Amino acid sequence: MRVSYLGPKGSFTQIALTKYFGDDLVQVSQKTIGDVFRSVELNDSDYGIVPIENSFEGSVNNTHDLLIGSDIQVYDEIQIRINQCLLTKTNDISKIEMIYSHPQSFGQCQKWLRNNLPNAQLIPVLSNSEGAERITSDNEACIGSKTLANLYSLNLLNENIEDSKENTTRFVILSHTQQDKSDNSKISLIITPPNSDASGSLYKLLKPFATEDINLLRIESRPLRGQLWRYVFFIDCEGHIDDKNIQNAMNTLDDLDINVKILGCYPSYKSS
Amino acid sequence: MRVSYLGPKGSFTQIALTKYFGDDLVQVSQKTIGDVFRSVELNDSDYGIVPIENSFEGSVNNTHDLLIGSDIQVYDEIQIRINQCLLTKTNDISKIEMIYSHPQSFGQCQKWLRNNLPNAQLIPVLSNSEGAERITSDNEACIGSKTLANLYSLNLLNENIEDSKENTTRFVILSHTQQDKSDNSKISLIITPPNSDASGSLYKLLKPFATEDINLLRIESRPLRGQLWRYVFFIDCEGHIDDKNIQNAMNTLDDLDINVKILGCYPSYKSS
Numbered sequence: 001m002r003v004s005y006l007g008p009k010g011s012f013t014q015i016a017l018t019k020y021f022g023d024d025l026v027q028v029s030q031k032t033i034g035d036v037f038r039s040v041e042l043n044d045s046d047y048g049i050v051p052i053e054n055s056f057e058g059s060v061n062n063t064h065d066l067l068i069g070s071d072i073q074v075y076d077e078i079q080i081r082i083n084q085c086l087l088t089k090t091n092d093i094s095k096i097e098m099i100y101s102h103p104q105s106f107g108q109c110q111k112w113l114r115n116n117l118p119n120a121q122l123i124p125v126l127s128n129s130e131g132a133e134r135i136t137s138d139n140e141a142c143i144g145s146k147t148l149a150n151l152y153s154l155n156l157l158n159e160n161i162e163d164s165k166e167n168t169t170r171f172v173i174l175s176h177t178q179q180d181k182s183d184n185s186k187i188s189l190i191i192t193p194p195n196s197d198a199s200g201s202l203y204k205l206l207k208p209f210a211t212e213d214i215n216l217l218r219i220e221s222r223p224l225r226g227q228l229w230r231y232v233f234f235i236d237c238e239g240h241i242d243d244k245n246i247q248n249a250m251n252t253l254d255d256l257d258i259n260v261k262i263l264g265c266y267p268s269y270k271s272s
Numbered sequence: 273m274r275v276s277y278l279g280p281k282g283s284f285t286q287i288a289l290t291k292y293f294g295d296d297l298v299q300v301s302q303k304t305i306g307d308v309f310r311s312v313e314l315n316d317s318d319y320g321i322v323p324i325e326n327s328f329e330g331s332v333n334n335t336h337d338l339l340i341g342s343d344i345q346v347y348d349e350i351q352i353r354i355n356q357c358l359l360t361k362t363n364d365i366s367k368i369e370m371i372y373s374h375p376q377s378f379g380q381c382q383k384w385l386r387n388n389l390p391n392a393q394l395i396p397v398l399s400n401s402e403g404a405e406r407i408t409s410d411n412e413a414c415i416g417s418k419t420l421a422n423l424y425s426l427n428l429l430n431e432n433i434e435d436s437k438e439n440t441t442r443f444v445i446l447s448h449t450q451q452d453k454s455d456n457s458k459i460s461l462i463i464t465p466p467n468s469d470a471s472g473s474l475y476k477l478l479k480p481f482a483t484e485d486i487n488l489l490r491i492e493s494r495p496l497r498g499q500l501w502r503y504v505f506f507i508d509c510e511g512h513i514d515d516k517n518i519q520n521a522m523n524t525l526d527d528l529d530i531n532v533k534i535l536g537c538y539p540s541y542k543s544s
């Protein structure tokens with residue numbers, strides 16, 4: 001079995017992959033989220049795994065936009081706690097003048113950086129692994145996962161430097177197939193109103209869910225490309241596509257000319 | 273009059289500032305969106321201006337998160353078309369090996385870059401102005417606004433290289449004061465449900481708007497910091513806070529224990 005993930009090696013996505021699938025498979029590192037989608041679309045990989053949402057930073061826009069245009073299904077989800085570390089060559093924090101990190105990781109460690117390294121220059125890089133790779137001298141540091149310390153022979157100078165101890169990222173597993181029905185199933189949908197400027201259109205598209213007593217777990221809007229200030233809505237709700245109340249809601253939306261794309265049904269994640 | 277903006281000089285925010293306020297005032301460049309908020313909060317500036325939403329990339333998360341925690345009001349909004357250019361020292365595109373840009377601008381020019389400079393190395397920087405500043409040789413280029421060409425003595429090698437011709441950014445003007453009532457007023461609100469996991473909570477908070485026939489213009493969710501998978505909702509709707517139907521809706525939300533923060537009332541922007 002082959003699984004593509006948003007790399008490079010040592011990324012949080014790879015940590016999620018190993019937590020979900022274990023070690024007994026071929027892990028294929030991809031450069032971008034788009035590359036993960038393409039590898040599954042072209043059957044070069046059986047599954048793909050990409051981040052979709054962080055509890056602190058919010059949605060991963062690129063993943064949402066690619067889901068709009070792809071036939072790939074959401075097979076499952078998994079979430080992991082994000083523990084950021086400061087990685088260095090030196091053991092002396094006072095020597096650090098430059099810190100490399102993906103801008104999102106800088107965002108997650110703002111407070112810690114202000115309190116501990118207020119004068120260090122923050123240098124954005126495309127991935128935390130790229131940051132780790134750059135470190136050659138004692139005045140450099142990077143932010144990233146614990147696993148980068150082993151991969152790039154660096155010191156774990158500080159652990160858990162993220163501002164929020166609730167910092168969790170949710171990943172989706174992409175595939176051509178769907179899981180068998182489970183007890184605590186949830187559904188991911190993309191809903192495109194005919195015209196989101198129209199009076200109460202959002203209310204109208206949510207009404208069938210309320211009427212059928214369907215529990216909404218999440219709503220997220222994304223701009224509809226090429227159409228100024230129009231949006232599509234990503235909705236997660238409880239239930240399974242075979243359930244009677246879900247089918248009723250889908251039929252009502254269809255009658256209202258509201259387009260619904262089903263991304264997948266999978267067990268609602270219980271964090272352990 | 274002093275107005276703080278998200279700099280550096282030549283940023284799209286400065287272009288929006290000049291379009292809105294004209295030239296007859298002191299423009300104060302700030303390093304971050306947070307610095308713009310602080311300068312208004314501390315009365316160091318009369319107004320501030322920051323980006324809030326791009327029609328292609330979606331919401332500017334930082335602006336939304338700062339609005340949650342600040343007492344600053346939204347005084348007005350303005351939007352401008354984003355025209356990205358390729359800026360260079362050279363006139364020969366085949367010499368370009370490295371391109372500097374803010375990651376968001378790379379995102380806006382993906383197609384053009386793939387078609388025209390597929391082998392160039394993309395180097396992320398904190399602002400497009402920083403990218404322009406870095407260019408010293410013929411094998412370097414940057415992406416950014418036309419105004420950077422004059423500011424940094426660069427060639428406008430290609431104009432309008434953005435993928436979407438609908439690429440528009442909306443900016444908000446921050447202030448301690450509110451405008452007088454206008455005819456085509458809109459309201460910006462932040463709504464925090466008591467518990468967004470509860471069945472139909474989103475539907476419940478939208479119902480008072482539907483009952484009172486209030487036109488929703490936009491909804492955007494952001495994670496509630498420190499509370500896993502709970503969200504606040506940013507809502508723009510038509511009307512003025514003095515209108516009877518708006519007051520009815522606010523009272524109903526209050527009865528339901530749903531917290532509402534009014535960010536501001538201002539004229540609905542008509543793009544020219």
